[in-house]
Amino acid sequence: MMMLDDFMMRAALAGLGVALAAAPLGCFVVWRRMAYFGDATAHASILGVAMALGFGVSVFVGALVVALIMAATVSSLSGRGYAMDTLLGVLAHSALAFGLVAVSFLQGVRIDLMGYLFGDILAVGKSDLAVIWGGAVLVVALLIWRWQALLTATLNPDLAKASGIDPRAEQLGLTLALALVVAVAIKVVGVLLIAAMLIVPAAAARPLAGTPERMALIAAALASVAALGGLPVSFVFDTPTGPTIVCIAALIFTLTTGAAALGRATARG
Amino acid sequence: MSLISTQAVGVQLGGTRILSHVDFAIDRGEIVTIVGPNGSGKSTLLRVIIGAIKPTEGQVISAPGLRVGYVPQKLHIDPTLPMTVGRFLSLPRRHRRATIRKALEQAGLPDLASRQMTNLSGGQFQRVLLARALMNSPDLLILDEATQGLDQPGAAAFYQRIAEVRASLGCAVLMVSHDLHVVMAASDRVICLNGHVCCEGQPEHVAQAEEYRALFGTGTQGALALYRHTHDHAHDDASGCTHDHDHDRTKDHEAAQ
Numbered sequence: 001m002m003m004l005d006d007f008m009m010r011a012a013l014a015g016l017g018v019a020l021a022a023a024p025l026g027c028f029v030v031w032r033r034m035a036y037f038g039d040a041t042a043h044a045s046i047l048g049v050a051m052a053l054g055f056g057v058s059v060f061v062g063a064l065v066v067a068l069i070m071a072a073t074v075s076s077l078s079g080r081g082y083a084m085d086t087l088l089g090v091l092a093h094s095a096l097a098f099g100l101v102a103v104s105f106l107q108g109v110r111i112d113l114m115g116y117l118f119g120d121i122l123a124v125g126k127s128d129l130a131v132i133w134g135g136a137v138l139v140v141a142l143l144i145w146r147w148q149a150l151l152t153a154t155l156n157p158d159l160a161k162a163s164g165i166d167p168r169a170e171q172l173g174l175t176l177a178l179a180l181v182v183a184v185a186i187k188v189v190g191v192l193l194i195a196a197m198l199i200v201p202a203a204a205a206r207p208l209a210g211t212p213e214r215m216a217l218i219a220a221a222l223a224s225v226a227a228l229g230g231l232p233v234s235f236v237f238d239t240p241t242g243p244t245i246v247c248i249a250a251l252i253f254t255l256t257t258g259a260a261a262l263g264r265a266t267a268r269g
Numbered sequence: 270m271s272l273i274s275t276q277a278v279g280v281q282l283g284g285t286r287i288l289s290h291v292d293f294a295i296d297r298g299e300i301v302t303i304v305g306p307n308g309s310g311k312s313t314l315l316r317v318i319i320g321a322i323k324p325t326e327g328q329v330i331s332a333p334g335l336r337v338g339y340v341p342q343k344l345h346i347d348p349t350l351p352m353t354v355g356r357f358l359s360l361p362r363r364h365r366r367a368t369i370r371k372a373l374e375q376a377g378l379p380d381l382a383s384r385q386m387t388n389l390s391g392g393q394f395q396r397v398l399l400a401r402a403l404m405n406s407p408d409l410l411i412l413d414e415a416t417q418g419l420d421q422p423g424a425a426a427f428y429q430r431i432a433e434v435r436a437s438l439g440c441a442v443l444m445v446s447h448d449l450h451v452v453m454a455a456s457d458r459v460i461c462l463n464g465h466v467c468c469e470g471q472p473e474h475v476a477q478a479e480e481y482r483a484l485f486g487t488g489t490q491g492a493l494a495l496y497r498h499t500h501d502h503a504h505d506d507a508s509g510c511t512h513d514h515d516h517d518r519t520k521d522h523e524a525a526q
Contacts, residue, residue: 031350152361155346162319162339162411163361202349209351210385 004126008231014124014132015227015245018188018197021136022181023223024143024216026198027205028174031154031212035199036085037074040092042182042194044070046099049116049186053106059116060131064183070095071175096191119190119242121231128187135184139177143216146173151212188227189242196246197223204253207260222252271296272332272409272441273318279326280313287313289465291327295409300435300442302452304475305462306484311445312342314462315413318443335409338402338440340395342413346386354389355382358401368404376400377430392423396430403434410434412444428455449485 004010029038045063052062070091077087103113115123124132143150150170153160157167178198185194201223202215209215230245237244274294280287288310295301303311316322317329319339346352358369369382376396381389389397395415402410412431416424432455435442446452452459453472460469467480475481 031347033347148361148363154350155352155357155360156341156344158316158319158321158341159339159344160361161321162337165361206349206351210383211351211353211356213356215351 004129007122007124008235010124010126010129011121011231011241012228013129014121014188015231016224017129017132017136018181018185019201019223019227020220021139022185022194022197023201023205023219025139025174025177025181026200026202026223027212027216027219028143028150028154029178029198030202030206032174034174034178035195036088036092037071038178038182038195038198040074040088040095041067041071041178042191043092044095044099045182045186045194046116046191047095047102048099048183049191050099050102050106054102059186060183063186064179066095067179067182068176071179075171075175099191115190116186117190117192118240119186119188119193121188121241121245124187132184132188135180139180142173142177146170150174189245193242193246196249200246200249200253201226204249204256207256222256223249226252270332271330272335273329274331275314275317275324275327275329277327278314278317278324278329280310280317280322281325282313282322287464288317288324291462291466293318293460293466295441295443297408297441298435298439299458300431300456301444301458301460302456303443303445303460303462304447304449304452304485305467309463311462312413315411315443315445319411332408336405336407338405338407338410340398340402340410340412340415342415342417344394344398348387352386353382354384354386354397357386357397358382358404360401362405364404372400372404373397375403377426391418392426395419395423395427399427399430399434403438406438407440410440410442412442412446414445414447416446431455 004013026038029035045067048062048064048066049059050062051066052059055062074088074091077084100113103116114120149160149165150173152163152165153167153170160167160170181198182191182194185197189197201219204222205215205219208218226245226249229248230241233239233248234241234244271294275291278291278293279289291314293314303314305311313322317324319337320329354373355366355369358364358372364372366382370380373379373381376399378393378396378400381393381397386394386397395418399412399415402412410431416427419427431442431444434440444452453476456472458470459472459475461467461475461478461481461484463484467484468475468478470478
């Protein structure tokens with residue numbers, strides 16, 4: 001595996017892995033209006049990073065565990081009559097704040113904090129790559145396996161129930177997948193921008209798609225373009241890579257939505 | 270055995286009692302309508318029957334392998350979710366393009382398969398919802414105020430279609446409805462619900478019942494004048510159907526008219 005010795009190659013593969021898993025999952029996040037949910041889970045994971053560093057376990061495991069706890073908490077609170085946007089806002093930001101405070105207690109981590117907040121894709125090692133692609137394959141496999149049921153449950157829970165599908169089980173699957181994507185994406189885009197990798201490509205794909213499948217595929221393609229394009233751009237302009245990737249995704253979103261709006265205007269006029 | 274039955278079902282949601290002691294059963298090929306004022310627990314009972322709500326008391330027993338087709342009261346499709354009619358009909362099970370075209374044709378719709386669901390008219394949308402529920406030839410079709418938002422000819426056409434479906438598929442139909450006189454014409458049995466089963470039986474029986482009149486007032490007498498019961502389906506016992514209600518109502522009919 002000579003090619004994996006090149007850090008740019010590793011970075012490209014890492015970005016691609018996250019893009020391919022995050023974008024189709026992000027479609028469900030968008031369809032189910034869970035954008036803030038993704039944010040809360042991602043922000044909570046910094047607390048997991050701090051705990052992992054404190055206890056000397058793998059950052060991936062720490063982030064995964066805390067992201068899972070957060071996702072499960074939010075998931076079980078939803079649909080119980082709480083004002084969800086307020087609750088998620090409280091949870092997301094307090095988890096982030098507690099995480100940042102926890103990190104400050106650790107010796108010698110201060111320098112690394114930026115890496116966890118904004119990602120450090122150029123420092124991805126071979127084992128990171130294995131974790132990222134392992135997680136990505138799991139998430140994509142889950143989505144393909146449960147696709148029809150997930151889609152029915154997303155459309156209407158009662159409709160799913162009448163066909164013998166348990167919408168809560170499907171919701172749980174999505175929650176697990178979300179926690180997994182958050183945990184594997186920390187190294188690539190950092191906790192602050194993970195939600196962007198979920199939502200921006202999906203939103204950019206929406207005007208171009210007529211069916212849910214096409215939207216997921218187009219989102220994955222656009223996310224890949226952003227990830228692979230962000231690397232050379234950040235290299236040339238010497239900018240942080242994670243934010244650069246998100247910037248490119250945002251530009252693509254502006255293009256597709258703008259083009260769609262223009263198309264509608266010309267159709268009308 | 271009944272397709273599905275509830276035994277002494279009670280439901281309490283968030284401290285509010287919605288249903289108490291509901292015994293209900295529906296047989297193969299029967300059209301049963303649930304009527305009742307707002308907040309009487311009609312939709313809740315349907316949701317208990319499809320399994321979306323777990324009853325607080327009692328139990329729901331369904332025939333093994335029962336296939337249910339469900340048409341919800343309304344279906345909101347999020348604008349971020351692209352969904353063509355053809356794709357919608359392939360949920361939760363995928364179907365061939367030819368099957369979908371045939372389903373649309375039977376629903377009395379042109380080939381809309383590639384049209385977005387959000388671009389349909391209200392009547393077309395309801396017909397597509399019904400077509401989807403019929404995709405895997407259900408034993409039991411459940412409709413929750415499916416004609417809400419349709420004008421009167423639209424609703425009448427919709428009920429006409431339900432009668433055709435029952436005749437061709439032989440499935441049982443359970444519906445909640447507000448269109449009292451249409452319901453009366455289209456149902457084999459009517460259940461009047463108000464937290465509990467007030468009264469039930471053949472439409473003309475229920476319409477005469479004091480409990481029903483107490484709920485809906487005497488104003489319904491005008492509606493009942495429109496009542497026409499069409500016997501376009503045979504009830505010979507050779508078909509193997511078992512009915513727990515008798516079918517000598519042609520006689521009552523004549524007497525009533």
